[in-house]
Amino acid sequence: MSDLTSSERRRLEKLLGMGQGYVLTFSDRTFGEFFDEYRVGIDAERYKARGTSKANRMRTFWEIDGNHVVGRVIEGLIKYGRDKRCLPDDATQVADCQTIAQRLLVDQPVPELGALSANAEERDFEVVAQHIREAIEKNQPEAALDRLHTFVIKFVRIACEPHGIDVSRDKPLHSVFGEYVRALRAAGHLESVMAERILKSGISVLESFNDVRNNQSLAHDNPILNYEESLLIFNHVAASIRFIKSLETRIRAPARDEGWADDDVPF
Template sequence: MAEISFIEKGNIENLLGMKSGYVLDFSDRTFRDFVGEMTGLDIDNEIYHFASNSKANRLRQFLKIETNDNAGKLLKGFCDYWLSKAQNGDFDYRNDEKHYLECLKISERLRGNIVENIDAIKANWEDKDFVILAKEIRGSIEKNQPEVALDRLHTFVMKYTRQLCDKHSIGYSKDEALHSIFGKYLKFIISTGKLESEMSQRILKTSISNLDSFNDIRNNKSFAHDNCILNYEESVLIFNNVSNMIKFLETFEDKLSKSSDSKKTDWDDLKF
């Protein structure tokens, strides 16, 4: 069953005009064709029959019994269709923009792809605070609320970067800014000679300036202080940038550890 809250259902109903029994401007035939194209499922199947069996009621039943992924794909399709019609003047964009944006967020959450590599946001060391921090951040993403967790994401990246520096005996001061500490760690990465392309170095170097900007987001656009928080779309962008970077660093550190273990094994195998 698709996990859609009462309030979310209200936004979907309002955007699609379902109170009348219809779904946007679809006829029975085009409604069936559209659902089939978006999900590969037949909306006329008797498993979706409900009450008067209107298009709206069949859609309600679909959202009730189908998986999050199928519901999310169909809702994303409706959002794209609505936007194209609104841009042509067929629907009132200004009147329903709020419902459209909310439905878009719902579809992203249901499809489970709000943030790429969200699994990288985890406690990489045995640290109670780290565990709690990672859990709270992931909880906000699961609730489709990335904007409310920006301050905790910044704290996570700070803790993560410091522990990487500790692991490799890289010195830093207690009050040093995140981007500065990361810059020191990046120098270590480059010094290992394990990066195979100049482009990888360039991408990682841009992370220094990105994290410098993240300091400003944390201080002025998050709940770290009494701020007006950043909008949803840019919050998702920041989360994706950070999670992808951490995922790469995880992979790099793993390869580095295996390389180090291999050298130790070779040395241990020597016979004197």
Template sequence: MSDLILNDKKKVERLLGMSSGYVSNFSDRTFREFIAEAVGLNIEDPKYNNETNSKARRLRMFWQVESNAVVGKLLLELIEHVRSEDSYRWEQALGDECIAIAKRLLAGATVSELDAIKPNRKGEGFEMLAREVHQAIQNNNLREGLDRLHTFLTAYVRTLAQNHGINIEEKTLNAIFAEYVKTISAKGKLQSAMSEQVMKMSITALDKFNHVRNNQSLAHPNEVLNHEEALLIFNYVAATVRFLGTLEE
């Protein structure tokens, strides 16, 4: 459930012209397609059902049901739509207020370990890749950035493994990480059984990340994972990279 307060809702509804039951200049079809593209959710899902099922009422239910991250992301996309595609309705001062509302919702739903995403070896390509991941986070385009994050993590883990003399040729990300965990455990780098277990669990998690990259990211023409789960993956990967960085210092 989002933290949109009544006064915020009034401002957003005014910008989107929702008093008549419509939302901006959307038809039912374009509204459904817009929300699916923006946040990966189906606005016609029964959880958004209401008395009349008008677009405005469904959007109000969306605000009630979904998290700050999802609502904030969608609001920014809707605001930009009004500015660029429904400009007769655009009011700069009101638009700025609505942007501030959306950013407030997003402020508590960001990747907390952003600074950990940095190359662990020199190379222009690796540095560019890290910048692309940062850009996806800063622009809140996490769904679109999943492929870049996977590529970054693969390069990062391959470098770690090579530094420990591990053969990485023709091996998947999770297979390389499994050998890395075995190696650092044997070298006594992990001080607790729990830390070792968490690292072993990460082997399975990275295998699942391979699936996300291949089937739920923009690496291929896929239906992209929703924003909320993309945020979870970004935070998990960033926290893991931060921990691995401290191990190797």
């Protein structure tokens, strides 16, 4: 649920003209169409707990959906209101509600989203990473599972290269990652048994990811995985990648101290 304060709700209701059950100039049809763009089925029964008016469904939406999607919808409503010239003339009031939206948008559905950036200067890698981030910004993790799989393959292969691990294309991703974990352990880069076990669990996770990519993503003509499990996969993968990036930075620090150039390492 969003953490809108009562004061913020009052300011938003005033901006959106919700006093008589309306929201801006929306009809029931256009209201539903607007929310469809944000993957919110505002006509569903769960949004009618307070009543069926547009304003009451909006209030319920604020109560049961998360900060990020609520922030995106508020931003979209402000843009809609400007385009339709149906917002109050008070610029301060509009700016205040934009600030509310920005506060909510800080709360990402994938907190470690920033870790999903390319670890090598390859255009196709950057494009894949960009598509992934855009899908999360739109709150559509299930639509990018196939690209996340591609991203992980590229990321793991690049991470393995400095450790002398064969990353031929015919070797499964989970096998490559297993060799990577063993190399980290053998070189003494992991300080705790728990960290090693967490990484080892990633071997079976990546093996399962192949099945998700092939049978539950847009890589093929599949019924795609549900939102909640897709988000779980994204969060698990992003947290693991953030750790690996941090670890590789620490590993290569002595090389920089000995005069290696940043261009000599792949991160």
